[in-house]
Amino acid sequence: MLYEPRAPSAAGIGLRSLRDIGGAFKSAALTALVALGLFSLLIGERTDQGPTGALVLTPRLEVLAILVAAAFVGGLVRALVLGRDTAAAGGLVPHAAREAAARIGGLAGPALLVFALATPLLFYHNRYLLDLAIQILTYVMLGWGLNIVVGLAGLLDLGYVAFYAVGAYSYALISHASGLSFWICLPVAGMLAACWGILLGFPVLRLRGDYLAIVTLAFGEIIRLVLINWQSLTGGPNGIAGIARPSFFGIPFSPGENGFANVFGLEFSPTHRVVFLFYLILALALLTNLVTVRLRRLPIGRAWEALREDEVACRSLGLNTTNVKLTAFAMGAMFAGFAGSFFATRQGFISPESFTFSESALVLAIVVLGGMGSQLGIVIAAVVMLGGFELFREFEQYRMLVFGLVMVAIMIFRPRGLVGTRVPSVFLAQRRAIAGDFVREGHG
């Protein structure tokens, strides 16, 4: 490639930057013009239902003006600051810094685990924080489950929430019908979800990456629509209420004679159940993590990762790709089923509302932001996402908008997520983390 050497003379630089500024203004003006076109009708006029029921327009020109001005300034900043040498600026983190980050990363896992174990003790009197922690852990577990499918096996699953729904409804229906305890219903619900995973997976796993994604999306929607319409079984849009709450291995969390507090000689407090739920979901999430980490060292886990990197090569080496995909699907579905059971027993009420596509998108965003394949990254991503949602509660209206923008931005600026390194499962002499940028996934 021809490379024009930069003239170091002051006059040359001055001229160049002058021209740069002119160009920047031009491109910013263009950005503003596009923004004006985009927002002119949808922002500039608001439609409301008038007193007669017909729509009336209310102009909102000031909002439009602010947005266009913002686009102009944004375009200017982008052209002036980010316009030059982006290639040199990004991507090249010094080797030493990366090494240090890796060393800290090694300690972060255990530290987080200790923190998680201590959370109920630290925040015993803060019910709000405990509930948030339980919610975050549920998503960490879902993220880890989906990570098996997306991160390890490289299959994009847009209908993951379907298995979550299957788990929740299975638990609710079985425990309603049979009155069996949580500890029996949980594995049954997980197995049912895994069966659904196999049932779906069997026909569709021959499909290519993005076709597979759309089919899983369709499957997720079918499950939701059936849940809404099969009134006699699922209660339709009203859902199922009065689901059995978990008991401490048979001892209920009630103020009565045989309640948890009485048996252990404590004063009754509703927080006991919350703390128990916290440790329950922590244990379930850690189980997911443990299984994933162990499976990565077994032939099946290695097959998943090989499949992600190159499906054609896998097939040439004699792997039965359908079976490999199927196990990944079933595994992921099973953990979603566990998480679903937990969700049902925690809420005591479930309805199809909780299992929409945006839920799937949220879990997927957690996995993607976490770096697709990194267990620690998913924890960080879940904390960032759900913590962010809570922090900006007042702006709830804008929450999903920002969420979508973040998803696009991650793909553009950090396609490998927050933890963008890959640690190989199989290595020759030394285990070395490599930047995700060096890993190119093949077609599959």
Next chain:
Amino acid sequence: MEYFVQQLINGVTLGSIYGLIAIGYTMVYGIVGMINFAHGDVFMVGSFVALIAFLLLVSLGMTAVPLALVVVLLVAMALTALYGWTVERVAYRPLRHSFRLAPLISAIGMSIVLQNYVQIAQGARVKPLPPLIQGGFTLISSPEFSVQLSNVQIIVVLTTLVVMVIFAWLVANTRLGRDMRACEQDLKMASLLGVDTDRTISLTFVLGAALAAVAGIMYLLYYGVVDFFIGFVAGVKAFTAAVLGGIGSLPGAMLGGLLIGLIETFWSAYFSVEYKDVAAFSILIVVLIFLPTGILGRPEIEKV
């Protein structure tokens, strides 16, 4: 029999709308090889732009419906095309050399953005529009059931036909169409032979969005209500249509759209309305499993 004919008419009308959206999917998939997940929402934006443009015209005192419709059509096509262009420029172009699933994930993000943007800007409530075009013909009248062909249905089908003919001519006979076909066959080779691929891809999105805008207006006229969520289901159905017809094939998209429209209408008429979306989604799964190349598609050869 009369009932059947009526459903046939309804199905063809609905199918025309799906076909127009499906073209956007099929063109983008043919050239860039990605599922433009946000395309359904671009369609939704198109119908909102049309709604507001129409209300604006009425408030400015334009009452002649045919003239207003033409103006609305042009405005909506132009603005929606701008949306299509922006989406490609912002969310897809930087990812052209990224890893395989990146564009799809980015497209999902864009779809969420568009939905919530319209929800915030225009509110979550359903927007009704009084019927603009009234009247129609009674084709067959019998004591039990008379078959109606409304003027709206005629306009929807005719507009679709006209737009399709113009579009087919564009692809077959213009420089842009030739570039598009070249890019569809081999993006790299086309760029080596002097086709400005970035520009062609941009224009593909622009054209797809403009067609989606036409579909949006037709939807608005036919149903009389829009809300910010119509893009999701319509998008999945139109994608199903594109796959059913054979992805990458323009006549296939139209054929698939018609088939999906007919299947959905007949399913609702003879089985159950509640499960009509389930039927559409199931068709998608069944088609992808048993007929992944679609009716008019070419088999995809995987090169190592």
